[in-house]
Amino acid sequence: MQAGLQQEFLRRTSRIAKLFKKTAGPINGSAIPPSLPPLPQLNFILPEHVKSELNDNSIPAEMRSALTTAIQDLQEDYRRVYERAYNASLASPLPQFSAIHRLGAILEARFLNQSLPGLMRHYLAEKAALPKSNEVEESKRKFNNAYIPYLQAYFAYNAYPSLHDREVMARKSMMTSRQIEVWFQNHRRVEKKAGRPCVKRKASDAGPSQSQIDKIEQVLGVFGVPKEERTLSEKDREQLGYVRGERERGFSTLSAPRYPRDATPIDVLALPPRPLPDAVPGYTPFLSGTMPSCHFPPPTWTRRPATEPLPHHTQRLSFFRAL
Secondary structure, eight states, X not given: OHHHHHHHHXXXXXXXXXXXXXXXXXXXXXXXXXXXXXXXXXXXXXOHHHHHHHTOTTSOHHHHHHHHHHHHHHHHHHHHHHHHHHHHHHXXXXXXXXXXXXXXXXXXXXXXXXXXXXXXXXXHHHHHHXXXXXXXXXXXXXXXXXXXHHHHHHHXXXXXXXXXXXXXXXXXXXXXXXXXXXXXXXXXXXXXXXXXXXXXXXXXXXXXXXXXXXXXXXXXXXXXXXXXXTTSOHHHHHHHHHXXXXXXXXXXXXXXXXXXXXXXOOOGGGSOOOOOOSSOTTOOSSTTSSOOOOOOOOOOOOOOOOOSOOOHHHHHHHHHHHO
């Protein structure tokens, strides 16, 4: 009886042990692993003044393209730093996703408040330097006082020239339109103080004829700017003026001689032939009147005759000649 109870106890114990083994067995490989949160994207917001600079057509396209490329490169640098920190967090035993979110917010604020303003300061400094070069070039132009008679002739016709007329006169006189405008303003002020009226033409009125303009240029003479000089650079105008000065002095080209020619030149080849004298009177080649005797000693030969026998090939050659 006791033996049967003992066997039944062992069977129950074995059955319970098998159930525990099944319960504590390995996890099935088909189980779904826990999903990782995706990498949050950084949101780089561009301010309105930056967008207006990128869309301003008055700025050269090359400069705006350079600004766009610089902003994109700056954003890519921040994204690489953010992705590197995210991958390092995943490799750690306990990923810190909240810290990654805070890092993204810090990078966005740093881009907006530090990096982008520094880039825009450099861009605006380069942009401000562009018109300055043109202004300096315009300010270097001196007022052409020799063209004042032309301006006075036009002032008598119209004291208030239009923008187009001022630009035409500026091209003719090699000055700027602003210089022409200031001259007319000052001249109107002088005329009004003197009590003389200033003629103001309407846009519909006919302008001065070409014949009148040609007469004005003819009266100016050398004080006006010729047509071929109006499109030349300052260096070319200086060279052209130098050539004209040489021509006025009688030199046809720059390579002409810098000395005056003889008014009565003599052609040597055109002279008649004349016999040459046998002796020049009063000319003595030597002080004593006679040619001194000169004695030269005989030359001394440093080479002595050969006393040694001739080489065998020389003897052989003489033997064949004797035959």
